[in-house]
Amino acid sequence: MSNGRANTALAFVLVGLVCQEVGASIAVLLFDDVGPLGMVMLRLVFSAVILLAIARPRLRGHGPRAWRAVVAFGGVLALMNGLFYLALERLPLGVTVTIEVLGPLALSIIAARRASAWVWAGLALVGVAALGGGGWDRLDLLGVLYALGAAVTWALYILASARVGKEFPRLDGLALAMTIGALIALPFGVFDAGAALLRPELLAFGLAVAVLSSTIPYTLELLALRRLPASTFAILMSLGPVTASLAGFILLGQHLAWLEVVGIALVIIASIGAVRASSRASGRADAAASAIRDPEAPFGEPVA
Numbered sequence: 316m317s318n319g320r321a322n323t324a325l326a327f328v329l330v331g332l333v334c335q336e337v338g339a340s341i342a343v344l345l346f347d348d349v350g351p352l353g354m355v356m357l358r359l360v361f362s363a364v365i366l367l368a369i370a371r372p373r374l375r376g377h378g379p380r381a382w383r384a385v386v387a388f389g390g391v392l393a394l395m396n397g398l399f400y401l402a403l404e405r406l407p408l409g410v411t412v413t414i415e416v417l418g419p420l421a422l423s424i425i426a427a428r429r430a431s432a433w434v435w436a437g438l439a440l441v442g443v444a445a446l447g448g449g450g451w452d453r454l455d456l457l458g459v460l461y462a463l464g465a466a467v468t469w470a471l472y473i474l475a476s477a478r479v480g481k482e483f484p485r486l487d488g489l490a491l492a493m494t495i496g497a498l499i500a501l502p503f504g505v506f507d508a509g510a511a512l513l514r515p516e517l518l519a520f521g522l523a524v525a526v527l528s529s530t531i532p533y534t535l536e537l538l539a540l541r542r543l544p545a546s547t548f549a550i551l552m553s554l555g556p557v558t559a560s561l562a563g564f565i566l567l568g569q570h571l572a573w574l575e576v577v578g579i580a581l582v583i584i585a586s587i588g589a590v591r592a593s594s595r596a597s598g599r600a601d602a603a604a605s606a607i608r609d610p611e612a613p614f615g616e617p618v619a
Contacts, residue, residue: 328536328552329554333558334531335532335558336412336559336562337566339528340562340566343404346400349504349512352504354524355397356507357508358521360525366490372483373487384488386492387478388478389493389496393496393500394464396496398465399415402461404458407569407571408560408562409564410454414463414466415466416555416582418466418467420439435586438585442581442584445575445577
């Protein structure tokens with residue numbers, strides 16, 4: 316892979332991360348008007364409309380298993396976004412994203428199946444403990460529970476996304492799941508936002524959040540994955556807490572104690588270590604599988 320392609324992919328990932336956190340910051344600013352669940356509804360509805368227009372998914376030709384997978388994916392999308400925004404209402408953006416990262420981190424540690432992976436798990440726990448800035452009483456307990464719920468559903472999102480990706484081509488599955496998620500979020504969002512949904516400027520901001528938090532990042536991540544190994548991409552995505560903390564500080568005036576900054580750094584280091592351990596384990600598994608397919612392939616190298 317050329318340096319030019321790698322640098323372009325790096326730029327895609329960083330721009331996507333920045334857009335995500337700017338979108339989240341705008342969402343926080345709208346909570347007083349539409350509420351967190353109203354914001355979830357606006358994001359999912361506008362994201363679904365955009366994805367349906369882009370993907371134009373086929374509804375025929377899919378079996379019951381495929382539809383069960385896409386319905387489950389839609390439910391996870393609605394729940395994950397709902398818990399994330401409910402956490403954002405009570406916690407700083409950087410802290411919320413750091414706790415949420417624990418979901419994919421745990422998934423990487425489990426996938427690695429190595430004793431050393433538990434070292435990264437321990438480091439992540441130390442980081443999370445430090446997020447309390449020396450005392451968890453500084454953080455809203457319900458907000459922390461919402462963020463932990465978002466972490467669990469993010470791990471479920473990864474598994475559900477992979478399942479749907481096998482059943483539906485291109486962006487079809489994501490578009491259908493986003494539509495289902497929007498329908499699930501609709502009654503909760505209408506109840507939370509109420510008459511505010513009749514204000515055009517709030518709808519415009521909701522569209523901006525959908526574009527910044529979903530459309531642009533998903534597109535840039537897709538482009539980046541065509542230029543980067545999945546393991547490298549995952550490590551770059553571990554920088555999410557950094558961009559979230561910066562966005563929270565610059566756009567929302569959310570200051571973090573020095574111990575909270577240390578906690579975020581420890582979680583990022585643990586995420587990078589876990590991803591590298593998982594990728595090494597996956598590499599050995601792939602090599603072993605190749606050797607089994609062709610016993611004469613030297614050192615388990617795949618046959619050309």
